[in-house]
Amino acid sequence: MTRMWRRASEWYIALLISLFSSLGSAQDDNNWLIENAPQSYRVQAGDTLWDIACRFLRDPWRWQQIWQANPAIEDPDRIYPGDRIVLSYQEGQPRLQLERSQNTRILNKQTGIIKLRPRVRELPVDRAIPAIPLHVINPFLNESRVVTPSQAKHCPPVIALDEDHIVIGAGDRFYVSRMSSLEKEDVYAVFRPEKTYIDPKTKAFLGVEGLLLGKAQVERAGEPARLILTQSFAEVKIGDRVTHTLKEKISPYFVPKYPQGEPEGQIISVFGGVTQIGQYQVLVVTGGTDRCREVGDVLAIYQTKKDIPSRLLFETDRVYRFPPLRIGTSVVFRVFDKVSYVLVMSATRPIYLLDEVGKP
Secondary structure (H helix, E strand, O other), X not given: OHHHHHHHHHHHHHHHHHHHHHHHHHHHHHOOEOOOOOOEEEOOOOOOHHHHHHHHEOOHHHHXXXXXXXXXXXXXXXXXXXXXXXXXXXXXXEEEEEEOOOEEEEEOOOOOOEEEEEOOOOOOHHHOOOOOOHHHHHHHHOOOEEEOHHHHHHOOEXXXXXXXXXXXXXXXXXXXXXXXXXXXXXXXXXXXXXXXXXXXXXXXXXXXXEEEEXXXXXXXXXXOEEEEEEEEOOOEOOOOEEEEOOOOOOOXXXXXXXXXXXXXXXXXXXXXXOOOXXXXXXXXXXXXXXXXXXXXXXXXXXXXXXXXXXXXXXXXXXXXXOOOEEEEEEEEXXXXXXXXXXXXXXXXXXXXXXXXXXXX
């Protein structure tokens, strides 16, 4: 009898542990939600996926974990102005569901009756809301690039400018040497190898930043070939390089997600020439495809260094490594071989070069 009682007690304790574990899991899931999260939200023009996720979730990158779209909806990852996001619960677990706006309400002012009429709504791709602000990342989506020195060296150089100008802009002609397989319909990118990236820890070479200057088309083939600058983002000079525009398409409609590769890295550059980095600034961080990094990866930003008075540095040879302090969040939107472009989505204090990125 004692043995049976002991087994029953053990089974009962195991059941309680399992029950409390499941309750704890559900509570953790509910803790994903912000306090006073709305029951629904109507998507507005100008919204981003990150903005909407912030209305419901403490950690916007958890969007995929509680996202549930209507199976009948084609392309549920695309969200459009007018759509409705609804917060619901299934078996105690929070879920965000998508409802497409499909009806037009017509009010009869005489009777006060509202009639619903189905309508067809065309949804062009460019009207879907992006994951992060398009106006910030657009210049970096398809034309900016990080290349090796040999790749930069083998790109045809600009050897002369029309009318002996020192610099040229849109509508001006210029001459390029060593161009082959020319097609007048092809669009070429004009860039300047400007900045070399070095890993701060290993001192390994990571690549050369190619500053996009403009786009051009061939006006006349030959040696040298004559091109005309169709778009200008900066002045073109002799010595700049020409290459085919990138064939890859970087979609801004990705979903922010937890990184599956190695998230660790360091901030090695910031676009815009600023010293203190804040929200919506584009950074270059170490780690790319070599660390299995992907577009959409969410990386937390950590501060691990402090300014120490020179007197203390002189008195001791110790190297201090402070506990990581999370100071911001970023999203990867462009990946190269050994570096990635990220956009700062939030910052609780100024961010600096050599601050680190890691798991959110």
